[in-house]
Every structure is written in structure tokens, then in C-alpha cells.
Amino acid sequence: MFRTLEEAKRFIEDNSVSMLDFKMVDIEGRWRHVTLPASRLTPELMQYGIGFDGSNYGFAPVENSDMVFIPDLSTAAMDPFAKTPTLMMTGDVMVIGVPHNRPFDQYPRNVLRRATEHMKSLGVADKMIIGPEFEFHIFEDVRIFNEPHRAGFELASDEAYWSGETVGGGQQLLHKRGYHADLPQDIHFDLRSRMCELIDSLGVGVKYHHHEVGSPAQEEIETEMGEVNFMADATMIVKYVVKNAACQSGKCATFMPKPIYGEAGNGMHVHIILQKEGKPVFYSEEGYGNLSKTALYFIGGLLKHAPSLCALTNPSTNSFKRLVPGYEAPVTIGYAMANRSAVVRIPAYAKSPESKRFELRNPDATCNPYYAYAAILMAGLDGIVNKIDPAYHNWGPFDFNLFDLPEVEKAKIDALPTNLDDALAALENDCDYLKAGGVFPERLIKVWIRQKRKELAAMNGLPTAPEFERYFSL
Numbered sequence: 001m002f003r004t005l006e007e008a009k010r011f012i013e014d015n016s017v018s019m020l021d022f023k024m025v026d027i028e029g030r031w032r033h034v035t036l037p038a039s040r041l042t043p044e045l046m047q048y049g050i051g052f053d054g055s056n057y058g059f060a061p062v063e064n065s066d067m068v069f070i071p072d073l074s075t076a077a078m079d080p081f082a083k084t085p086t087l088m089m090t091g092d093v094m095v096i097g098v099p100h101n102r103p104f105d106q107y108p109r110n111v112l113r114r115a116t117e118h119m120k121s122l123g124v125a126d127k128m129i130i131g132p133e134f135e136f137h138i139f140e141d142v143r144i145f146n147e148p149h150r151a152g153f154e155l156a157s158d159e160a161y162w163s164g165e166t167v168g169g170g171q172q173l174l175h176k177r178g179y180h181a182d183l184p185q186d187i188h189f190d191l192r193s194r195m196c197e198l199i200d201s202l203g204v205g206v207k208y209h210h211h212e213v214g215s216p217a218q219e220e221i222e223t224e225m226g227e228v229n230f231m232a233d234a235t236m237i238v239k240y241v242v243k244n245a246a247c248q249s250g251k252c253a254t255f256m257p258k259p260i261y262g263e264a265g266n267g268m269h270v271h272i273i274l275q276k277e278g279k280p281v282f283y284s285e286e287g288y289g290n291l292s293k294t295a296l297y298f299i300g301g302l303l304k305h306a307p308s309l310c311a312l313t314n315p316s317t318n319s320f321k322r323l324v325p326g327y328e329a330p331v332t333i334g335y336a337m338a339n340r341s342a343v344v345r346i347p348a349y350a351k352s353p354e355s356k357r358f359e360l361r362n363p364d365a366t367c368n369p370y371y372a373y374a375a376i377l378m379a380g381l382d383g384i385v386n387k388i389d390p391a392y393h394n395w396g397p398f399d400f401n402l403f404d405l406p407e408v409e410k411a412k413i414d415a416l417p418t419n420l421d422d423a424l425a426a427l428e429n430d431c432d433y434l435k436a437g438g439v440f441p442e443r444l445i446k447v448w449i450r451q452k453r454k455e456l457a458a459m460n461g462l463p464t465a466p467e468f469e470r471y472f473s474l
Helices: 005-014 043-048 110-123 188-200 228-246 293-304 306-313 369-385 420-429 432-438 442-460 465-471
Strands: 019-025 029-035 052-053 064-071 086-089 091-095 127-139 141-147 148-156 204-212 218-223 252-254 270-276 330-336 341-345 359-361
Touching: 005 086, 019 064, 019 091, 029 052, 029 064, 043 064, 043 188, 064 228, 091 110, 110 369, 110 432, 127 228, 141 252, 188 218, 188 228, 188 341, 218 228, 228 252, 228 369, 270 293, 293 306, 293 330, 293 341, 293 359, 293 369, 306 420, 306 442, 359 432, 369 432, 420 442, 432 442
Parallel strands: 019 086, 330 341
Antiparallel strands: 019 029, 052 064, 064 091, 127 218, 127 252, 127 270, 141 148, 204 218, 270 359, 341 359
């Protein structure tokens, strides 16, 4: 929003801004914040930042946890959810050094920035452009209880078929029949429009929004494509707006990959384009799907590293409850034209050289977007550097429905991990491509795996309702 401190100070004065709200990203991809009076925006603050304890963000050990946040004025925007006039912005994190502070190598924004710098150093491209698709659910109420003597959850949705007898006058959507549903069934239409207005007001262009396949209020907002560093910040903005706008309306929104058994889950498909000197890198008239060899090698890298990528793009136990057959979510490793059963899909409607792209369909929004986008880029670059041909490795193209194959044929095709444990094991065995160019520090990868294994162990230790149903009477 601002190029200089003087511009920011003039805006603060002209708009009677009272507070500055600094948004910082923790290791899991959550925004945390600290708020200062607007009068504190000084040259000293811009140079030296504000100190905080990084150990509480999941990064540094307690004995070396003093960090400094430096605001990025270009990300500034008025917070639409703050009653007090508040200018919010994200920024970068430094570690204290002598004589100068230095960028903290594990901080998510810094990792993604190094990935794009590595791309430029290879001469492959100078810009990565992405377009995430944001799928989520809106519920009228959610109740979660997890105690030693009782555990469970209850979801209330006025759109859901299970609410037909009591709410909505028989206007509920049928099971798995929500795609592009219209009024009156699409009861959150106005709320989605409001979300899109707010997202646009914060500098992120919206392409469209609609009801998704899941009948109990599954939604989608797709943003315009943009440069990957900008789009990682934009991903945080979209999640912030969706959750807070729902809350303001007395509802609750979740990006949880699989909140409802038997219904479609929430993915975050990522469309990918590379450019060099303003020209498309992925287009060729002769190639499969009009893709260049560089594009196919990029796909080859994604497919080769797909199992380890899942540890960063699908980092929750719930992620793998979405990656199951029957719900347009990928389960096999392959690519194809206009085929939603493949993990890499080439949209048939993107025909011009400038729009030629493909989408990676396995990610979901429980990821840290900076790490996920950086890992996707690093996998693709590894494919380009090593000329990994996906056709040579029997990863496609699969121009048929992979879900309809006989079991014998399915067994011949490589599969995505079916659980977080397997994805973490893949990351342990396949992480050198992430460390190329110093992009992902080895310590970060180890910290990530350790924290996720701890999370996994805690989840595995909890009794569940299906276990009681199956084993209580034995």
C-alpha cells in the first residue's frame, strides 16, 4: 500500500488511524499479532523493529529466541474488523546479531523469498505466478468437546439434508449436490459476496465465488493469480477475512480438509505459471496439452517429490481423510489434461500462451502457505534441473478416470501417502531438493518433522467414537 514511511504517516493522519497491528506468521501458518499506537510508526521502528519471543511461535529454542519484527509498509491495509481505526500489516523477522541483525532463516516469508531467488539464480524464470482456490465450510454452530470422559463434535448447518425436518422449509441440498447451487438453497450467498468485497478491499483481486459440491454449506472463493510472494500474503488475508466475516455474522467458517464424513472435502488447488522477462515459460504448440518441455519437467519434479511434498502441503491428520477416492480429490501420482482424478491437472480452457498452466490438486489450507508454495517451487525446479520426464516414469498422461480402474491396474500406479506418518517418513527420506540453494534450512525440516510427529502421537492416543462403537462390546 505504501512505498515510503512519509506516505504511511500521511495516510495515518488523514484517516485518523489510532493503532498499528503487526501480523506475524508462526511455524504452522497462523497469524499472530501485536498492536502499537500509530504514533509509534517512526524511522527507528522501521529500522530496528519490535522485539518478541520467537520460541512461542514454534521456531527457535528458548535459549536463543529473541527476534525482531520489521513491518513491510507495502502490505499495509485498514483492518475491516477492528472497531478502533487500525492499520494492519505483515512483515519480516530478523534474529539479533552483532553488529547487524540478519533475516531469520526459518521464518516463512524468508523461506519463500529464498525459493524465488533460487529460481532466478538458475535462469529458469524470474517470476512464479500462482492462483489458489479456497474451499471452506460455513456452519451455523460448531460444538467441540474433548475431555477424558467424553469426546465429539456437533455441526449445525441450515443447508444440510439432515436439517430438513426442522429448518429451512424443505430447501435443504441433497447429499453431494451442492455444486453451483442457487438461491434459495445457497443461503450464504450474501455472506460470500461480503467476504469477496472485503478481500478485494485489502488488495487481493477476486475471480469468483460459488457454492461447492458439499451440500452442508461448502463454499469456494477463487482469487486472481499473482506473484507467489504476494499470493502467500494474500492466502493469509483470505483466511483472515473468511473466518472473521463468518464470526461477525454469527456463524463459523473452517478450512478443515474433511469436516464431514461422506461429503466432499476442502482442498486448496494451486494453479502454477512461470514467466521469464514477461514471457510464458510453460507454453509450446507441440507439447502435450500445449505444455513446453520445461513445464513437463516441472510436473515431473512435483510428481517425483509428491509424497514428501504432502508433509508440507497436507500437514494435518485430517488432510488424508480428504485424499480418498470418490470425492474429486487425488489419490494417485500422475498428470492429465482436464482430469480431476489426477494430482496434476492441465485445465483445457487455459489455451493462450500467457494462461497456459497446470494445477496441483492435493494441497489444503491447513498448510503454512509460505512453506507449501516454496516447497512446490523447489520440487518443480528440481524436475527442471534434472529433466525429470513424467511420461518416462509412468506418471501419465492419464486421460481416463483413475478412480474407475480395476484394482490390479491401480496397483501399478504410484499413490499419494494415505496418512501423515507416511508423508513425514517420505520427507525424512526426500528433502535434499528443499535444501538446494539454502532455501529450507535443515533445522527447520527437523523441527517441522519433530513437531508433526508429536502432534500425530497425541492424535493417535485419543479414543474415538468409532472405536467405542466397534470395540466396546468385545
